[in-house]
Amino acid sequence: MRKRVMRMMGRAGALALLGMILAGPTNRLWALGEKSQEAFLRMRTVIFYDTQFSGRKFKVGDEMTVTGKFQLLPIWPKEIAFTGISWLNFFVPGPQFLRVGSWINGRFMSCSQLLELGGTYEYKTITRARYPGHWPVGVMLSMKDAGPLIGPSIYVDVDGSHEGFTNPIKTLLGNTVNLEDYGESRMLMWTLVTTLIGIAWLGFWLGRPFTTRLGVVAAGRAKELISGADKTVAVIFALGTIGLIVVANVMTASQFPHTIPIQETIIRNEPLPPEPSRVEAKVLDATYDVPSRTLAFRLEVHNTGDRPLVLKEFTTANVRFLNEQVPGNAWNPDFPEVYGGAMKITPSEPVAPGETKVLEVVMASAEWENQRLTMYHETTNRFGGLLFFSDPTGARSIIAVADQLVIPKFGVTQM
Amino acid sequence: MQYSQVDAEAKAVARKFDLVVIMSTFLVLIAGFHVHQMLVAGDWSFWIDWKDRNWWPIVAPVLEITFPAAVQAVLWTKFRMPIGATFCCLGLLFGEWMNRYINFWGWTHYPLNFVFPETFIPAAVVLDIVLMLTGNWIVTALVGGELWGWLFYPTNWVMVAPFHVPVEYQGSLMSIADVINYMYVRTSTPEYLRIVETGTMRSFAGGVTGVAAFFSAFCSVCMYVPWWLMGAHFFGSTKFFKNYESATAEVKNA
Numbered sequence: 001m002r003k004r005v006m007r008m009m010g011r012a013g014a015l016a017l018l019g020m021i022l023a024g025p026t027n028r029l030w031a032l033g034e035k036s037q038e039a040f041l042r043m044r045t046v047i048f049y050d051t052q053f054s055g056r057k058f059k060v061g062d063e064m065t066v067t068g069k070f071q072l073l074p075i076w077p078k079e080i081a082f083t084g085i086s087w088l089n090f091f092v093p094g095p096q097f098l099r100v101g102s103w104i105n106g107r108f109m110s111c112s113q114l115l116e117l118g119g120t121y122e123y124k125t126i127t128r129a130r131y132p133g134h135w136p137v138g139v140m141l142s143m144k145d146a147g148p149l150i151g152p153s154i155y156v157d158v159d160g161s162h163e164g165f166t167n168p169i170k171t172l173l174g175n176t177v178n179l180e181d182y183g184e185s186r187m188l189m190w191t192l193v194t195t196l197i198g199i200a201w202l203g204f205w206l207g208r209p210f211t212t213r214l215g216v217v218a219a220g221r222a223k224e225l226i227s228g229a230d231k232t233v234a235v236i237f238a239l240g241t242i243g244l245i246v247v248a249n250v251m252t253a254s255q256f257p258h259t260i261p262i263q264e265t266i267i268r269n270e271p272l273p274p275e276p277s278r279v280e281a282k283v284l285d286a287t288y289d290v291p292s293r294t295l296a297f298r299l300e301v302h303n304t305g306d307r308p309l310v311l312k313e314f315t316t317a318n319v320r321f322l323n324e325q326v327p328g329n330a331w332n333p334d335f336p337e338v339y340g341g342a343m344k345i346t347p348s349e350p351v352a353p354g355e356t357k358v359l360e361v362v363m364a365s366a367e368w369e370n371q372r373l374t375m376y377h378e379t380t381n382r383f384g385g386l387l388f389f390s391d392p393t394g395a396r397s398i399i400a401v402a403d404q405l406v407i408p409k410f411g412v413t414q415m
Numbered sequence: 416m417q418y419s420q421v422d423a424e425a426k427a428v429a430r431k432f433d434l435v436v437i438m439s440t441f442l443v444l445i446a447g448f449h450v451h452q453m454l455v456a457g458d459w460s461f462w463i464d465w466k467d468r469n470w471w472p473i474v475a476p477v478l479e480i481t482f483p484a485a486v487q488a489v490l491w492t493k494f495r496m497p498i499g500a501t502f503c504c505l506g507l508l509f510g511e512w513m514n515r516y517i518n519f520w521g522w523t524h525y526p527l528n529f530v531f532p533e534t535f536i537p538a539a540v541v542l543d544i545v546l547m548l549t550g551n552w553i554v555t556a557l558v559g560g561e562l563w564g565w566l567f568y569p570t571n572w573v574m575v576a577p578f579h580v581p582v583e584y585q586g587s588l589m590s591i592a593d594v595i596n597y598m599y600v601r602t603s604t605p606e607y608l609r610i611v612e613t614g615t616m617r618s619f620a621g622g623v624t625g626v627a628a629f630f631s632a633f634c635s636v637c638m639y640v641p642w643w644l645m646g647a648h649f650f651g652s653t654k655f656f657k658n659y660e661s662a663t664a665e666v667k668n669a
Contacts, residue, residue, distance in 0.1 A: 087605035094523030095599035110587035112607040142605035172581040183577040198536035210433040213494045225495040238544040248573045259579035262467040
């Protein structure tokens with residue numbers, strides 16, 4: 001008896017807990033899921049850089065602007081389809097922010113855009129806070145047949161209340177409507193009217209004995225169960241229902257004489273003109289040391305400009321590694337990317353104009369593991385990303401690397 | 416005890432039993448039909464910017480005539496109750512509204528005007544009535560299936576029309592449904608995933624609704640038949656219940 005009571009109490013407790021979880025406020029999300037994507041996909045498809053969020057604290061109704069650039073790496077992995085059909089998406093758990101607008105290279109993105117492999121694009125997204133909470137937000141490039149390719153993200157806090165929030169928009173007929181509840185009462189009313197017809201028809205029949213009819217039908221007396229009066233009522237129901245739909249449509253046509261179909265298309269968007277590059281660089285070989293979590297590669301660099309160049313940064317999969325030997329090239333906590341750590345370059349002296357030399361680049365970081373960017377688990381163990389060179393005036397030369405095989409080093413194994 | 420008293424008690428018990436059977440069946444239908452609908456017609460039912468004039472009137476009715484046909488097969492042949500389609504569609508609507516209200520609006524804050532479900536109830540009542548008046552499931556497939564397809568779009572256009580009013584937004588021409596889709600972020604569904612008016616069924620000066628409704632009605636007729644047969648043969652079995660003739664024969668042979 002006691003066991004039974006305990007079991008019942010346990011079940012009731014579990015149910016109550018489940019109820020609390022389900023009924024609890026949904027103003028927090030703990031994970032974004034970008035790490036679930038394979039390393040080669042995140043490192044060799046799209047690299048976002050120069051991303052800036054206009055703030056981290058907002059009130060309901062405030063606008064947030066996200067700007068930056070991305071490059072579709074020229075050597076796209078063959079395992080991932082490339083169609084170029086793209087949609088710059090904004091990720092947030094549900095419409096807690098409204099997308100006011102997105103632009104790629106200054107072109108408003110109302111529909112998908114056709115982007116080019118190897119192209120660099122500048123983007124801007126403006127959103128407006130709609131619900132209070134602690135939300136992860138960021139940009140992503142959804143690409144047809146390749147899927148979502150995730151850009152940098154941050155957590156933002158939105159204060160205030162959704163109460164009284166409106167989203168007005170002016171139609172081409174001249175009236176202004178609030179998208180938060182536009183058409184809602186009409187929809188509810190028509191749903192109710194049509195549902196009542198169904199309930200009335202059901203009530204007409206379920207008011208009679210139900211299961212006992214099984215026996216009557218089995219006894220071969222089915223005809224007794226439907227009378228002439230029933231048929232008359234049925235005809236009235238059918239004609240009434242069809243007539244109601246006709247009348248409702250005539251009224252709808254007069255209320256909304258100007259309507260257009262759902263709009264969709266794909267427009268081509270040319271990439272930005274190539275930035276002048278003062279450097280040529282190619283990776284000669286690369287290793288990943290598993291015990292020390294270190295990616296190292298040799299880079300042959302040829303300075304084609306007239307000023308000395310230094311390698312300041314390597315960015316991949318929203319993780320940035322900085323050459324902190326360069327004065328002022330330090331991590332800024334406002335960066336939306338993940339801080340990978342210091343990038344050590346040997347020799348550390350700048351590459352002189354006209355000079356060609358081989359640099360040893362070493363990045364030891366726990367983030368290779370934390371971000372699941374280790375390069376020995378996958379079918380395509382290559383790395384990719386963007387190398388940022390800079391001259392003394394601050395002019396950048398950006399080089400994409402995307403096809404270098406990585407040889408893992410597992411260390412000594414005790415047999 | 417008087418016979419009339421026993422009879423009254425038997426009737427009362429039978430009504431309570433009816434209630435249990437009807438409510439249980441209703442809940443089972445909500446679960447089954449709703450899952451079916453989410454899997455096969457999902458996005459066309461969820462989002463206002465998928466409710467277009469081409470694919471929505473084809474996809475939704477063709478895939479939703481299934482359960483009504485199967486349930487009609489049971490309720491008509493075994494109970495002579497012409498309510499199978501209405502019973503199903505009321506269950507579906509109830510399940511959908513629970514989903515839209517609790518999940519879409521309550522948890523994730525999508526406005527209801529973005530995610531409201533379509534209704535099949537008027538078409539379902541007509542489908543039931545065609546079966547009742549003709550008493551023949553093949554004629555019901557031909558006539559009722561046609562009406563099912565034809566009635567879908569006008570039934571729902573009453574609710575959808577306001578969302579097709581044109582808007583100039585950021586220099587682009589969009590319908591209000593498009594703007595809602597654009598502003599109320601749906602991270603998992605990029606714009607290119609929407610299937611809107613692709614295909615070659617374009618005729619009658621660019622109007623595709625009539626062609627879509629015609630095709631939908633034709634396919635609904637075709638879908639009705641296998642689902643009626645499935646309902647009749649797999650779910651309409653009354654092996655446990657002897658018919659009048661066999662019961663009489665058993666008594667005679669005893």
